[in-house]
Amino acid sequence: MHDIRLLRDQMPHLREAMRRRGKLDELGPVLDRAEALEKERREAIAAVEELQARRNKVTQEVAKLRKAGEPADDLMAESRAIGEQLTDLDARRTSVEAEVHQLLLELPNITLEEVPEGGEENNQVVRAWGEPRAAESGVIPHWEIGEKLGLMDLPRGAKISGSGFIVYRGAGARLVRALMNFMVNTHADEHGYEELWVPLLVNRNTMTGTGQLPKFEDDMYAVPSDDLFLIPTAEVPITNLYREEILEPADMPRSFVAFSACFRREAGSAGKDTRGLLRVHEFDKVELVRYATPENSRQELELLTSHAEKMLQLLELPYRVLLLAAGDTGFSSAMTYDLEVFSPGVGKWLEVSSCSVFTDFQARRANIRYRAAAGEKPRFVHTLNGSALAFSRIIAAMLEHHQQPDGSVTVPAALRPYLGRDVLR
């Protein structure tokens, strides 16, 4: 959510930001309407407060007169009259405020200057690591090799839960546990993140704080009897940890890592990418979240991204880093890097991580602030997050990329201590 003050003095900037996202036609009218309402809002506030000030004076007079035993009927009548006016004016203010707030919620974040404008076609590959294995190298796709090696059981996953739910078995199940420990340990021990273990069910306030609600209620798995929701990512509980709080100087900056299962209905996703592990309703993920200052947040995006990249390097999976163009950057994000791993079995690049800086856009909505120094006014933190990494696609990539001609799969060295074996066969 934007600062409402931008509607007063940053209109050209906002307009330009919408244009860069390719949304000016759609959102230009919203901006205009919001600008007019903001002016009306301030006028209403001024009028209401003037009346309130008058009434406060009058009722104090009444108190004095009555204490002195003198009549105060005139003043009481005046106060009553002010009260009636206030009821009307205040209702007007409330409705204007509500409408401008609604409009603000429709406006996406302003992307940073270095983000290329336009849509997906303008995404830039900023760097690449390793040599992707050719698609025509005779690699068996992950869903076949996974079943052949007894690592996963897709039909029974579908039987007990539905399509898009995976049962991992034997070494496959152990692989999930190994990935969890490997990633969380590395981020906690070597990258300095505080380790968290968070609830997978969260309440409505929490879902609203990170923006999943009210707009995307249909995309969430819900438990209506308790008004709870299954998290689509650990970002939700982690970012809400300090919702409605003010962090003191000693508390900043903060960084958190958590493993969690993630639940996504993705109602309209039938069709592409549905095969195997690529798009599922429940998957596992290690998530990184950082609370940064405005001064450092841009740099912290590089740091966060490098931590995610480190996982891919240690898993010996070639990848590329994409800087997303404005039109492809998520609603709340100011700048996003996607990490993609090549799947030779599918012949496509798979998104395995998305690292974003949200500037103060998320923090304003969730009301997370900090004090730069004791006694100073609180400011909104800048939030960042990124997956490091999403398991299902990583498993798919490993099964294909590390596949040997005999159908076995070698385990990357960094993972061996966690998995307890060098090769899956």
Add this chain to the structure above:
RNA sequence: GGAUGGGUGGCCGAGUGGUUUAAGGCGCACGCCUGGAAAGCGUGUGGGCGGGCAACCGUCUCGCGAGUUCGAAUCUCGCCCCAUCCGCCA
């Protein structure tokens, strides 16, 4: 699910209709005192919004919302949350 108790400022805690523009204490900041410190003394210490270059002024805020009243932390109604005990339970 049942019962009881409770939500006041960073924390503790007073306050049942008008000098409460929220007492007092703790903590914190600054100053005085001191060779230095502690203690002591003094001053100041929430957040949002609006106006102003600023100092500052106004307004809202005692869990949330509505109501009664000239006036609500205080009275009425509804809701939310927390704690403890019981029941159930991995």
